[in-house]
Amino acid sequence: MLDEINEALIADELINEKCAGQIKFYEYPETSSLTDTHIIIDPLDPPKPSDYASNQWLMEDFIFQIEVWSKNKTDRDVVSKRIQSIMWTLNFGNSGGGLDEYDRDYKIFRDARRYRGKKYVI
Template identity: 30%
Template sequence: MKDMLNELMQALATDSEIQEIQQNEGFKSYVRRDELAKEKTSITVSPSGPPESVGFASNDSLSKHFIFQVSIEAVQREIPKNLQRKVEQIFKTMGFYQMPGGIDDYFSTTKRYVDARFYQGNSRLYDDDY
């Protein structure tokens, strides 16, 4: 069985700056690590729900549709912006594009800037093993 979340995480980990965040344990799926120091930058990738069947022919799904949220938190405002640009470029190579909405805010309780965006994309045709 294939795992689109894993494929996207592996693609993101090819970037040297994201690799550094990964080595500091700030690159995770679903939720930010509670133990991660407040001043450490984090990238969290979460599915917004299960894959949906799309592209039907003869009552069979030809592809799966995915929506993921990428949340980046840092103590400096520019860091999430620059990292989201990299995420967008990497996701684009995999057929994922940014959707409307998200979060661009400073959270006073955590003292971090948060930039969270949604990306959507489909698996390749005839590749609905997800």
């Protein structure tokens, strides 16, 4: 699922324009050297079996946190909203939680949102 999310983000024209080459998994950028807008995809839990029939699970339940870090608040907000729209097309809803913060020391705006969704395994 991580690869599918990455591919969907890369395929988006706006995200490609604002964050080309800056989509990371599990890794956070070095705060002091950040110049471009970054997206960090962080699985918060391993996939869990869900939705059973005839003693077999049919789906896996996923939860991801996707963060956008940027020196520009407008870019951060535009990219975060686009990610939310893309995640919706992948059947992931915003599950609440996350944060909206500004790091004064490094002048970085950060938006973190959590998304939960399911995917058929059969």
